[in-house]
Amino acid sequence: MADLLRSKIAAAGLGLFTHFIFNGGEWDHYVHLVVPGGSLLFGALVAFEHVADPRVFSLIQAFRIVETATAVYLATLATSVIIYRAYFHRLRKFPGPFTARITKFDTISRVIHGDYQLYKVIEGFHKKYKTDIVRTGPRELSIASADAIPLIYGPMSKCRKGVWYSGAYHVEGASLQTTRDHQDHRERRKAWDRAFSAKSLREYEPRINRHTRLLLEKLKEHAKKPSVRISSWIGFFAFDVMGDIGYNRGFGMLEKGEEDEMIEMVHKSMANMSTFGHIPWAVGMMLRTSVGAKDLLTFMKVVQDVLIERKKITPAEPDVFSYLIDETKEDIPKNLNADSRLMIVAGSDTTHATLTWLVWELCTHKDAQAKLRNITDKLAPDQSFLNAEDVANCPHLDGAINESLRLHPAVPSGLQRETPTSGITLPDGTYIPGETTVWMPIHTLQRDERSFPEPLKFMPERWTDEAPEYVKDKRAFIPFSAGVYNCVGQKLAMMEMRVVMANLLRSFEMDFAGDMGEAVVEKSRDAFTLSVGTLDVKLTPRCKD
Numbered sequence: 001m002a003d004l005l006r007s008k009i010a011a012a013g014l015g016l017f018t019h020f021i022f023n024g025g026e027w028d029h030y031v032h033l034v035v036p037g038g039s040l041l042f043g044a045l046v047a048f049e050h051v052a053d054p055r056v057f058s059l060i061q062a063f064r065i066v067e068t069a070t071a072v073y074l075a076t077l078a079t080s081v082i083i084y085r086a087y088f089h090r091l092r093k094f095p096g097p098f099t100a101r102i103t104k105f106d107t108i109s110r111v112i113h114g115d116y117q118l119y120k121v122i123e124g125f126h127k128k129y130k131t132d133i134v135r136t137g138p139r140e141l142s143i144a145s146a147d148a149i150p151l152i153y154g155p156m157s158k159c160r161k162g163v164w165y166s167g168a169y170h171v172e173g174a175s176l177q178t179t180r181d182h183q184d185h186r187e188r189r190k191a192w193d194r195a196f197s198a199k200s201l202r203e204y205e206p207r208i209n210r211h212t213r214l215l216l217e218k219l220k221e222h223a224k225k226p227s228v229r230i231s232s233w234i235g236f237f238a239f240d241v242m243g244d245i246g247y248n249r250g251f252g253m254l255e256k257g258e259e260d261e262m263i264e265m266v267h268k269s270m271a272n273m274s275t276f277g278h279i280p281w282a283v284g285m286m287l288r289t290s291v292g293a294k295d296l297l298t299f300m301k302v303v304q305d306v307l308i309e310r311k312k313i314t315p316a317e318p319d320v321f322s323y324l325i326d327e328t329k330e331d332i333p334k335n336l337n338a339d340s341r342l343m344i345v346a347g348s349d350t351t352h353a354t355l356t357w358l359v360w361e362l363c364t365h366k367d368a369q370a371k372l373r374n375i376t377d378k379l380a381p382d383q384s385f386l387n388a389e390d391v392a393n394c395p396h397l398d399g400a401i402n403e404s405l406r407l408h409p410a411v412p413s414g415l416q417r418e419t420p421t422s423g424i425t426l427p428d429g430t431y432i433p434g435e436t437t438v439w440m441p442i443h444t445l446q447r448d449e450r451s452f453p454e455p456l457k458f459m460p461e462r463w464t465d466e467a468p469e470y471v472k473d474k475r476a477f478i479p480f481s482a483g484v485y486n487c488v489g490q491k492l493a494m495m496e497m498r499v500v501m502a503n504l505l506r507s508f509e510m511d512f513a514g515d516m517g518e519a520v521v522e523k524s525r526d527a528f529t530l531s532v533g534t535l536d537v538k539l540t541p542r543c544k545d
């Protein structure tokens, strides 16, 4: 053994063997054991060498021998990994940046240098390499092909959720969205489906109307000012609706007119995901440190408190958690707490971003604003307020919302999946090997001119009878994802967005205040969901009531 420790060939051989063993499989959740485990082993080897080798007279001498062996071991391991990933990997035929082949740290650097808008970087790769499939990580591909959507996200897909989903599992458990167990998801989704059934939505409708009325009231007060931060008001609305429908409690943000610490906490807890989320083992490591886990743990505690308060009451009108809480259990299971966090993030940031972008588009295209207003003015013309049912069937309004969802998807980078062991073959014959991480870049897919001619044009008409030829491939429109893991809150979200937008148009003329909404374009941040930048507008009331 003592001789083995002195043998550089043995150390190098061990390096190669380690690569062989750990190549493939999912080791992300064990990486945090490497540093303490390795240090322990290092110490044990030094002690062994000191005691067992008669040629060694001091601890320093033993340390040097083990240090040399370790350096050879690590250098061989790293070289083997780099050469393999760069030239021999099963994904070697797919083009992409060279550094991305070697390490996912490449993505982190691109996130930071790309102003936290990775979806634009990925779109750039597809353009640069002129291909639908780009290698974006050692074992990761970005696939921007509408034909591949059914195979990757569709109801019959054999792909499973990728390792990204379990990055924070040890802290927060698994929510409906982050569980990677297909059966667990299926069971839990039943309750969520009931919570968002047509009957449930009818019960939520009055709450949406109520909060929209309050939003308009507040905006009318603030319209006297030259500039209104509409993005914040939409955010307050989205949070209050989510609180009311989810937990039968408002967060009172519209009333107060100021950002509750809850919004800040959501964004702080998501912020790390925008950078480290791309390396699940790094998320795991970070969340095992008190500093790294602080924001998420603080948020989880607040989320838990919201749930504890909710559990004490039996609401007169059911809310989402009426369907999810098991009244026979006293405690709140970890997974339900994770569902609570899901409800808060999924139910607020997404509609917030979509509506803010829609206002931005309508201020950019004043003709589109005028046309949409003209159309919504004809809905229930005698009413000063349009209820959810009044706006349920207005194709042009839906078209405008769809355009915001298409051009500015609230989940822009897509959803991570992993191919089955046998791999998958795309309709064009391209074989994607097994256990490959795949992303379908929603932002890129929805701006692809093969599916949407004149893709950068904001054109609600493409979704109506007026210009249907501008939607060539509807499969490429997946802002709410697709298949069994699709957005359960889609209908609720559409209902909210229709009511708010129709009433905003009925009440105000909207224009940019100051610049052309540059912060939305430049400061929106991709943290899985989009944390949208601020938008200031001038609101001119249409009637003086």
Ligand code: HEM
Pocket: 176, 177, 178, 189, 192, 242, 342, 343, 346, 347, 348, 350, 351, 354, 409, 410, 411, 415, 479, 480, 481, 484, 485, 486, 487, 488, 489, 490, 492, 493
């Ligand atoms: C513009 C609005 C919205 C957009 C664009 C959107 C988009 C999405 C997307 C892309 C997913 C798939 C996530 C994944 O597979 O990892 C998703 C899932 C989900 N969304 Fe939404 N969402 C919106 C609004 C809402 C609302 C208002 C709620 C609830 C109040 C909600 C609740 C959920 C839930 C619970 C899931 C997980 C579903 C599952 O895994 O089975 N969403 N959403």
